[in-house]
Amino acid sequence: MTSPDPDLNTSAPAPFQDWTAVILAAGRGTRMRSSLPKVLHPVAGLPMIRHVANAAREAGFGRIVLVLSPDAEGIAEAAGPDVVVAIQSEPLGTGHAALAAQQAAEGSSHIAIMNGDLPLLTADTLLETATTHLETKALLSFVTANLDDPTGYGRVLRSHDRVQAIVEETEADEETRATPEINVGIYAARADWLWSALNSLMPSPSGELYLTDIVADAANSGGDIATHELPDATEVQQVNDRIELATAEMMMRDRVREQLMLSGVTLVDPATTYIDAGVEVGEDTTILPGVHLLGSTTIGSGCRIGPSAVLRDSTVGDRTEIGSSTIEGSRIGDDVSIGPYCHLRPETVIERDVHLGNYVELKASQIGEGTRIGHFSYVGDAKIGHAVNIGAGTVTANYDGVQKHRTEIGDGAFIGVNSVLIAPVVVGTGASTGAGSVVTHDVPPGAQVLGVPARIRSNEGDRTGAE
DSSP states (O other): OOOOOGGGOTTOOOTTTTEEEEEEOOOOOGGGOOSSOGGGSEETTEEHHHHHHHHHHHHTOSEEEEEEOTTOOSHHHHHOSSEEEEEOSSOOOHHHHHHTTTTTTTTOSEEEEEETTOTTOOHHHHHHHHHHHHHHTOSEEEEEEEOSOOTTSOEEEEETTEEEEEEOGGGOOHHHHTOOEEEEEEEEEEHHHHHHHHHTOOOOTTSOOOTTHHHHHHHHTTOOEEEEEOSSGGGGOOOSSHHHHHHHHHHHHHHHHHHHHHTTOEESSGGGOEEOTTOEEOTTOEEOTTOEEESSOEEOSSOEEOSSOEEESOEEOTTOEEOSOEEESOEEOTTOEEOSSOEEOTTOEEOTTOEEEEEEEEESOEEOTTOEEEEEEEEESEEEOTTOEEOTTOEEEOBOSSOBOOEEEOTTOEEOTTOEEESSEEEOTTOEEOTTOEEOSOBOTTOEEETTTTEEEOTTSOEEOOO
16 A cells, blocks of 8 residues: 555654754745645645655654744645744745744754755655765755756756855856756755854845855865765656646656555556545555545555546445445445446445445445445435345435435335435334335334325235324
8 A cells, every 4th residue: 555644654763853854835936826825736635845744754853844934824734733833034035944943943953954845855865865964974965966957956066076055047157057966955954053054144135045055154164065866856846836736746646656556556547547645555456547546545455446436535445346436535345336427425434245336326324234226316314224225216305405304224124216215214124115105204114115105005905104
């Protein structure tokens, strides 16, 4: 299975408990042309900021500090639990943003700094960078990559292989712009040196403090600078506009699909299969073309899903088959057969060995083990027992225009085709309704009701009221 959100993984290794991860997320992201903050735009079902925070959690950093603007809303919640917020009072550059985290990171031995618009960042990269930093005893470490097209990134300036500075593209000459080695925007530093260096930064002509200037500061002081080159440059994919958002989305979904296939899941046509980060799928499950697995969905082993099924925030047991149906916020047991063209709405629970044919809609209902609902039926706000047969065209009339009401059907009941059950109503264990019945009153266990309105049929064939 793929891993769920790492913040939920209490067994994740934590070798850097005295480190603080500082995530810079105060930028306004104007190129997105959106009222939604840039880092809240989703990539493979999770906000960008959640991907970055999850990488820091999985790496084991003891504290996560988000640097936000004063008017930021919803970003801390989207980042997940146990984050500390630091406010950058004015937009005075990345160096000023990092400095805003000083108080929140108090007591930490080392600081890792990363941008909040790097959704493809992995915990492995953070771990390797932090490990390199400690092993080399460097004053400062940062992550680099070599790109065929480095346009838009700060270039790493070296002399005799020793890092001298990071030069932003707007300030670079033609020779420097030709340099393929770029700064990714991920740093590791000893805390005491870092805060001193940030407090000593000189404003640029625009009045901003640039975080990249600490590299030249470290070089000028004679301190060692370590770099970690990314073997997979896709991790440097920043998101500044909708085009880059689409690129990151494509790359993340490729990564998710690859992990699933390596874990024993068959994707018949990966290119047309859309699976969110955090979705779990068991071994020997087959996912057919056009399937969307979204949100916090979990699917067991030996299942067959699709084609063109949509599952969101749902749990599916083992050996279950789901056709081209839509399932939202539901729990489905083992050995279930669903679809095609069914719609399971939120709060639906289906126990094992249930069969839903086609064009069945369920809403906030519990369907007992072994029950059969063949086709063209609506069951809402209902509790259906074990081994019940629901005939075609059955409707639970749960809404009276003001309130929703419950329907209960006991074990072994038989509901005839085109029955309408006017809630609130109880159909007892082993009871049955004749075809076309409109049930307005409770049906006793073992009784049969017929007609409009439905009345109890006695053993002699007489009909009596079901009141």
